[in-house]
Amino acid sequence: MADNKNNIGYNEEQIQVLEGLEAVRKRPGMYIGSTSSRGLHHLVFEIVDNSIDESLAGYCDQIHVIINEDNSITVYDNGRGIPTGIHPKLQIPTMQVVHTVLHAGGKFGGEGYKVSGGLHGVGASVVNALSEWMEVEVLRDGKIYKQRYERGVPVTDVEIVGECQEDCTGTKTVFKPDSEIFEETVYDFDILLKRFREMAFLNRFITINLIDKREEVENKVVLHYEGGISSFVEYINRNKVSIHPQVIYFSAKKDDIELEIAMQYTDSFNENVYGYANNISTTEGGTHITGFKTAITKVVNDYARKTNQLKESDKNLSGEDVREGLTAIISVKLNDPQFEGQTKTKLGNAEIRSFTESEVTEKLSYILEENPKIAKIIIEKTLLSFRAREAARKARELTKRKSVLESTSLPGKLADCSEKDASKCEIFIVEGDSAGGSAKQGRDRRFQAILPLWGKMLNVEKSREDKVIGNEKLSPVITALGTSIGEDFDLSKLRYHKVIIMADADVDGSHIRTLLLTFFYRYMKPLVENGHIYIAQPPLFKVKKGKEEHYVYNERELTKLFKEKNWSREDNSITLQRFKGLGEMNSDQLWETTMNPETRQILKVEVDDPIITDEILTTLMGEKVEPRREFIQKHARLVSNLDI
Ligand code: 0RA
Secondary structure (H helix, E strand, O other): OOOHHHHOOOOHHHHHHHHHHHHHHHOHHHHHOOOOHHHHHHHHHHHHHHHHHHHHOOOOOEEEEEEOOOOOEEEEEOOOOOOOOEOOOOOOEHHHHHHHOOOOOOOOOOOOOOOOOOOOOOOHHHHHHOEEEEEEEEEEOOEEEEEEEEOOEEOOOOEEEEEOOOOOOEEEEEEEEOOOOOOOOOOOHHHHHHHHHHHHHHOOOOEEEEEEOOOOOOEEEEEOOOOHHHHHHHHHOOOOOEOOOOOEEEEEEEOOEEEEEEEEEEOOOOOEEEEEEOOEEOOOOEHHHHHHHHHHHHHHHHHHHHOOOOOOOOOOOOHHHHHOOEEEEEEEEOOOOOEEOOOOOEEOOHHHHHHHHHHHHHHHHHHHHHOHHHHHHHHHHHHHHHHHHHHHHHHHHHHHHHHHHOOOOOOOOOEOOOOOOHHHOEEEEEEOHHHHHHHHHHOOOOOEEEEEEOOOOOOHHHOOHHHHHHOOOHHHHHHHHOOOOHHHOOHHHOOOOEEEEEOOOOHHHHHHHHHHHHHHHHHOHHHHHOOOEEEEOOOOEEEEEOOEEEEEOOHHHHHHHHHHHOOOOOOOOEEEEEOOOHHHOOHHHHHHHHHOOOOOOEEEOOOOOHHHHHHHHHHHHOOOHHHHHHHHHHOHHHHHHHHO
């Protein structure tokens, strides 16, 4: 190993470099978002993004990502290799500049745009600064160059460590995330797989090989999709019933903008339109999505009128009608993406809106003209949605009028709270009359309301809005919350800022929880997105020894408690009361363990990935039986945990 004091002079620039790396280590969150599991995985994405950029520039088609036994990561590609020559300004090898100078990654070299972007577009130097060690090898000009760094600081020069064939080029990076920085240092295969699969769908020329070497038998997945985003749509629809066999695909190019769209209708009632800008998921939407939506609404209406499926006297199909059951990917690549919105995931570039709108208008009209059979199926689907929406509107009017006539608009079984400030109010939605009774007695009536559920639950995944509104079990929920649903939904009318689902920890309880969550996600999505939905966590056991009493919420805690107290499971002076249902607790117990904000545990329902959430709901609640069986078998452990 070289003595870095001799070989790397500490001049002005080097001191700046060290200060830069120190800043990254002091405030890692500023550079990679967080030091939790998310940040840990982000390191891999930063490195792989550089290889993807090389691939988009047309020089690389193979990327390998290996999770090594010690949770270090190896990434290598067959691109041109990071330049190794002396950097004209800094007078050290460019390869060293890339790994030690902040913001130097990727962008030099000119042609081609930096497409994948990454969270903050920071790159290799940040990953290096946050790694216990990193080793980079570059194959170029028939030589193998190598440099090693520890916590961002070079500990060797760029050295030639071997030779290779002239035409064999590429970059290999191995790094070990620093356990002084990260709370979590164990990689999750599925998190990496999910992102790389998405990357492979969005960039159809690349192959990403993901390999896990931590188990005795290595796990390898090869991700390559000739069909690109069309394959992505097929993948999203794999557990749904599509109503036309082929995915519709078209693309357009202008100056430095590339647009690709793939779409297919299913018989579901949900819309799954996902946008990407430079491979980044634009969850808050943006100009590419607006352009697409405007165009498709117009094209479908025009076609329906021209073919007389929509009569002169009929109203126009709404955007919602036109997108019911639609799965679509809109992927745009551009030079200078403007990311806006709260989470910087909304594309702002104005030129993208008009470009997308005119391209979709032209190309989709043409496709409908050329494929009258498919067009007919699509128009019929949108007309069904149109009529159902009309029926739902009437049903809503009817409920409104009915509640006016009945003078009190709140459901009879609701035990409301006295507080009027919604931000201080909670509502417990409780399955079962006996649990409902205990909850009513146990609650703090000043700010806690109780709504017991009764009647037959509707699977909203299989029914349209008009049925949902009229459903005897759901309509009290809708009225109690005050927001209405679907088109009429109004978050500002929410009467309780915490909506807490309280159900037994058994199969029936888990069923009702899933059904209610499906309902909230499909019909009151902003409630979920704004963090208003919670799941109560009743205890599973009460452990008593002498005067000492403990409520325990799961098996793990039970083991922990016995260990901490040095108790033996054989000790007869300890009693194990197991709660089978909420109904077994009296009102004091229920208050103390599940309802009292000072002592309870409640779980906030969060959705961080809309594609996965849709997948789970479709699988659990949708039409196809086989995927549901497979899902439950695969996740049997989770289900049985709920069941114990
Ligand atoms: C800029 C210029 C050149 C290569 C790269 C970037 C490059 C960077 C990375 C990072 C990971 N893999 C990579 N592969 C290539 C080369 C320019 C030239 O050869 O003329």
